Each structure stands twice: as C-alpha cells, then as structure tokens.
Amino acid sequence: MFFTLLVITFFIALAVSYGVVRLFDRPIASILHRIVADDLSGAWHRYIKFAAYVVGISSGVRIHQLERYISAPQKDEEILILTSERWTLEVYRTIIETLQGIAWMLLVVFVVTLVAYVFARGFELKHVRASQERSGDMPVNRPQ
Template sequence: MFLSLLGVTFCVSLFVCFIVSRLFEKPLDGILERIVADDIAYAWTKYLKFAIYVVGISGGVRIYYLENFLRTPTEDFAPPVLNTDRWVLEIYRTVIESLQSIAWMLLIFFIFALIAYVIVRVFELRTGKSVKPD
C-alpha cells in the first residue's frame, strides 16, 4: 500500500508540474528573451522548466513524511492507516505542497528577473539603444 501511495503522489506531483510548466511557458520565454540573448534564452527556459519539475516533485512527494508509514509501531507511535480519508488527504497535500514549492521558486526567479530587467533598461537608456518592440 505504501508503494502505491508513493507512486500516486509522484504522479500527481508530476501532473501538477506539467500544468504549471505549460502555464508559465510563454511568460518565462518572454522574460528570458528580453533579459538575455535569444540564443541562450532557449537554454535558460529549458533549465527553468526542469527546475519547476525538480522543485515541484520534491515539494509534493514528502519522503520524510511518508517514512512514517514504514516505521514500526511502538508504545508512543502508531503508523498512520492508509484508508480512503488518508488517501484523499495525501493527494490534497501533494497538490498544495507542489504548488507552494513551485510558487516560491518562481517568485525568486521573477524577483531576480525584475532586477535584471531594470539593469538592462537602464543600460539601454544610457547608451541610447532602442528597446525591442513587443
């Protein structure tokens, strides 16, 4: 039963990462094309998509918590029972934790992207170079 829970939480996290990756594909492309050279923007976009998957799956599949299902019972500890309510709760936690992890990663990226955009914009204004049309 534990392996089924591990597999389901992994698949749910993977699906959440896929959706988020697709939703943020164009904004990430646009930001990176504006900040870095076009030929390297593609590589950075690929890396950010990879990071979305890594962060989302590692946040959604909480191995340290799932280890409780494998611990042997003691006087002070009883392993959680995998009933229908627990399954629903674990799937819900997986979705929320995946989204939360990805949101933090994207927030940090967008903060640094904003700083980089301001630097690029100031440099363009000082050199008199025209801004790329949208």
C-alpha cells in the same frame, strides 16, 4: 499500500508540475528573450522548466512525511494506517505542496529577472542617451 501511495503522489506531483510549466511557459520565454541574449534564452528557458519539475516533484512527494506509513515516528507510537481519509489528505497535500514549491521558485525567478530587467533597461537608456549626445540629436544640459 505504501508503494501505491508513493507512486500516486509522484504522478500527481508530476501532472501538477506539468500543468504549471505549461501555464507559465510563454511568459517565462518572453521574459528571458527580453533580458538574455537569444542564444542563451533558450537554454535558460529549458533550465527553468527543468527546475520547476524538480522543485514541484520534490515538494509534492514528501518522503519524510510518507515514512510515517512504514515506520513509527517514536518507539511508543504505532505505524499509521492508510485509510481513505488519509489517502484524500495525502493527495490534497501533494497538490498543495507541489503548487507551493513551484510558486516560491517562480517568485524567486521573477524577482531576479525583474532586477535584471531594471539593470538592462537602465544601461539601454544610458547607451541611447550617450549616443544621442554624440550625434548632436539631444541638447546637453550645461550650467550657464
């Protein structure tokens, strides 16, 4: 029964991860395309998708929690029995933990890309302003 639970939680975490990766595929690709050079954005996009799968599956399949079904946590305690209620609870935990793990990972990715976007935009504006000053298109504010 334990092996069945392990396999089921793995496939549930994989399916939830797949759904989240599909849901955020285009936004991540467009953000990376804007911030990172074209030849690197594809590689970063694949890496973020891979990381989402790894984080989702490792968050959803909680090995330490599943060990309660094959060994007692303490010497005086009994091994937990897999009932239908516990199956339901484990499936629910798998879904929630998978979503939570991917959500934290994507939050970190989006915060880092937001900071990178702000820096990139600042450098672009500085470069445009400097080129306009050199070409004489924009008047330079000088004290009188």
